Amino acid sequence: MANYTKRVKYKKHKRHINVGARPGSIIIPDDALPPQITIFSFNQDDLQTSKGKDMKTITQQIAKCTDHTHWIKINGLGDAQLIEDIGIFLGINQLVLEDVVNTHQRPKFDEYDGYVFGTSRIIYFNSENELVNCQFSGIVKDNIIISFEESHRDYFEVVTTRLKAGKGTIRTGGPGYIFYALTDTILDNYFVLLSQLGDMIDQTEDKLYQSPDKTIMFDAQQLKRTLITIRRACWPERDKINDMIRSESPEITKDIKLFLRDAYDHCIQAMDMVESYKEVTSSIIDLYLSMVSNRMNEIMKVLTIISVIFIPLTFIAGIYGMNFSRQDDHGHVIKDNMPELYVQHGYVYALIGMFLIGLFQLFIFWKKGWFNKL
Structure with a gap:
């Protein structure tokens, strides 16, 4: 085990504030990536996939596969025209589209006439050991689910793998089940992240007992800050899932609510782990200060x-x-x-x-x- 904790860097994520802008304005950040569209059209017996970068890709795929469920996966929010075209095509409220491109939303679930909208926070360490905190948005309407992600990273590879395998409920549960599967994947990755943080906390604690120095306090404080970031995602995520369970929308069926209760339990477990790790990091800081004082x-x-x-x-x-x-x-x-x-x-x-x-x-x-x- 390494005798030091890697520094946790936070990926710069500027918040664009447009004072006095009209509600529903679609304002794309300067650092937004160009969209990459992947469409999965599926039913119990068939799966068809297509890729593109404009609205034409979406309309053609939906017109070709009339008896399929469609998952429109959009990575990158750098095209305002595409967002507006999707809103017109599906009849989505402008306020929802504004929330999609305003990527500092807290996790939430909203019901509208004929469709539902939800957001979550995707948190992970990238290859440069930076903590990335980006937004996932999803719209479920009729037989279509559209997911929006800020980056080009394939965060939901496990879901697409299950979809290609065609086993279980993934192809027959409808777009609402896909929305649950994406939410559950985000929660499962919280546990992966918390496992990494647990190892880093153990390294810091071992260093405290073996060769304590002032870097321990800095490492523990950075870990605590990371846990606070996860906590800010977990707490509203719990409320979001609870709203989905209580929803009367036809997009969230009774069978999906059964799976959502399991996801709710996972969210509570993640919150408990966050609180436990926060106490440990606080104890590490207090113990180090006590050791310095005793010395x-x-x-x-x-x-x-x-x-x-x-x-x-x-x-x-x-x-x-x-x-x-x-x-x-x-x-x-x-x-x-x-x-x-x-x-x-x-x-x-x-x-x-x-x-x-x-x-x-x-x-x-x-x-x-x-x-x-x-």
Whole structure:
């Protein structure tokens, strides 16, 4: 196991604020990626896939596969015209389209006349060890589900693999089931991320016990910040799934709600893990500060013992360093003035006395057990 924790960097994600803009305005961020469209048209016996970059790809595929369920997967939100065309084609409210391109939404589920809309947060570490926090949006209407993702990363590869295999409910559950499957995949990847964070917390804790230094506090704080990011995604995700379970929309059937209850349990488990890890990281920081404080107390104790030993020695040296003469200029003895100044071998006696005083103090400290705790 490595003896250090990798630095967690946060991928820059600027928020575009357009003060006073008309509600429903579709404003594409400057760093938005060009869209890549993949369409999966499927039923129990057939799966057809097509790819493209414009609205024509969507309309042709839907016209060709009239008895299929369609999953329109869009990676990249860099084309405002495409978003508007999809809204016109499916009759989607402009406010929904605005939420799709405004990629700082908290997880939510909204019902509209004839369709439902939901968002989630996709959180993962990229290849450069940056924490990426991007948005997933989904619209379910009739036999169509459209999913929007900010990046070109194939985050839902496991779902497409299941779709190609054609086993289970994936092809027969309808677009609402696909929406559940995508939501459940996001939750499952939270556990993958939390497992990575758990390993990083263990590394930081091991380092605390083996070779503590100030980087431990910085590492623990970064881990805590990452956990807060996940917590901000998990808490509203729980409310979103709960709203889906309580929904009366025909797109969310009774069978889908049964699966959603399982996803709700997963969300609660992820929240519990986040809270537990947050407590551990806080404990690591507190323990490190306590260790620093205890170490400082030990150092102060050593210095105090040294000072206590030298205080009486300094007192003696100070007394005999005052140089008050024993006799005056006429040879007369001055009463009460330094009688030891003319004692033979007085210097040696003074040193021996000071040495014995020091040894006596060391013996007393040893008997009290002070040296055993250093």
